[in-house]
Amino acid sequence: MAADAQSLTDMQIARYEEEEDPRQHLMFDPRPREEMNRMVLEAMQTTTPRYWITVGILGLLVALLLFGAWGNMILNGIGLAGVRPPIYWGIFIVTFVFWIGISHAGTFVSAILRVFKAEFRRPFTRAAELMTTFGLAAGALYPLIHLGRVWVFYWMMPYPNARWLWPNFRSALVWDFLAITTYLLSSTIYLYLPLIPDLAMARDRTEGWRHYFYMVLSLGWRGTEAEWLRLRKAIGIFAFAIIPVMFSVHTIVSWDFAATQVAGWSSTIFGPYFIVGAILSGVSAVITILFVLRSTMKNMKYFIRPEHFNALGKLVLVFSMSWAYFFFNEYLLHWYGGYKVVRDLLMHHATGPAAWIWYTMLICNVAIPWLTLWNKKIRSNPTAMFVITLLINVGMFAERYTIIPLTLGYQRFPFNWGQYTPRLTEISIVLGTFCLFIFLYMVVSRLIPLVPVWEVQEGQHAHTLRKVGKSEVPSVTELD
């Protein structure tokens, strides 16, 4: 007995030594308030020549690739794009769905993790919320870009007019329009609310134009008890309210396809399938961006740590598995349902001339995350996570490409089968919106505190290391 007890203690000691030092976690590694404020402000105000050159080039590329090519297309006709019957939607809609998917990251990481009190969310909620806003801004351009007559786009909006003409509320496109507008509006408010105390912090510690800029934006925040109470209430309401909005947005985007009778689109699982895909690509994009922020911005290595890559990596693995389930389910149902057209279509994806896109999708979305993300060492390695998550987003782009042009090309009449290759104008516009996203993100990263300082400080107050006997036990205080 005594020997048993002795060996048990040895094992415990060994396990304890294997366990990492809790101070590796941001929450257990507090710094004084003023120092942390200074660190965030410094990250925001430091601009290197390399930064300005990058921003300048990106701005130029946005003007040229996006607005130049788009303007040229408006003047000459949508025919400059490569779409041709029967494939009326091409890479524009692919990229549209892609950006809307990216925009799910902010809400998922910020609202859902906030509601479930996941403490690791604290330092990067804002970075994720910014992705939502700019992802939506980039994505919301596409329903306009792809129109044949963009100058009358407002006919899709319900507005009172003398002819009593309303949009067709049976059309998924009108819902789409309304859902995206709602999401853009609510996610911007949701981004802004937790920003107010940080803006006030910046206001009190800056001079010149920045002082006036933050003075206006912080709405006279003083940090009184009543203000905090109201702010917390508002954030609480928004965090809960924005979750159904997020789910509805990508469900409705999926209805653009599911509510048709195109073989391969008309599917009842498209709603959840798209949402899971969106969250997979969104959370992956958060990791990608966190890596970039960590390696380019000052003091970010303190806030963004391997533990965050580890935690988000677990989420990515879970969503990659759910995505694979939905993907498999589609095949299973159509095998069981036995509608020949769809069954042949799904075979066509895997064996047709564009099968390499299908395989890219599966390798990037399933094989790579499943083979790597089970390992904590890989999950905690920011560079590895950067590469993996970038590949996952390549895979998700391939998924949307398979769903849209490749499915449209496979019509019920073999006579109408078609193929599609994006043309220069399309590729230019797609690259242009990527530049737009990075451009906006880079500019705003130097305008607002990218780390929610008050949330980090709040979390650090709640986390303490308590001495129990001779060991230190991490303990967390429940905040509400």
Next chain:
Amino acid sequence: MANTENTGKWGMVIDTDRCTGCMACVTACAMENNIPWTGEEEAGYGRGMHWIRVQRLWHGEYPEVKPEFTPTMCQQCGHAPCEPVCPVFATVHSEAEQINLQVYNRCVGTRYCGNNCPYTARTFNFFDHEFPTPMDFYLNPDVTVRRRGVMEKCTFCVQRIHKGQEKARAEGRPVKDGEIVPACAQACPADAIVFGDMSDSESQVSHIARSERRYQLLPELGTEPRVTYLKGGGYYGG
């Protein structure tokens, strides 16, 4: 009973056993409806604009092959998939003629209807197309010339339907069977296309549509096409 008022349910029967694949219908349709020619390059890219096309499929193994021609145009579905998806009501069902109409001025060019048409019957104006002189003298004044960015498709020559109805109304008589003929039917040298009032059970088109050789395109979708096809019963030697 034939109709004096706009209550007809217009329909078409196409006898694929008679069709020789001569493309006269395609040409006649283009002339009647001011369909632009998109040019060699665009047509080669698959953007040739036709409201009717002749789908040619081969039967049998070489050298024992037999072509089958199926002239296909908008099927004027009773439950049209194109209609509910249009966000601006540019694709509408006409109560009077019971056909699908495209409101060119309202179309914003989402091309959603083109995706959702199982017959791929719609064509899109990817560019503005010129009618080079002297071809512009042929432009039909009864039909709108479409600009770039709008969708278009077969209308069953709705302008001819209206003309026939107005003429009959002015003369105070019902529209006679066979009085209204769309351009494709008029041009067909083999009389493979017959057009008329389907609600009149005595009309020629109703008679032929009751043939046991009848079939419809993709009936499993429940689109209720207004076009009936005939094939392979040996009636005309098929």
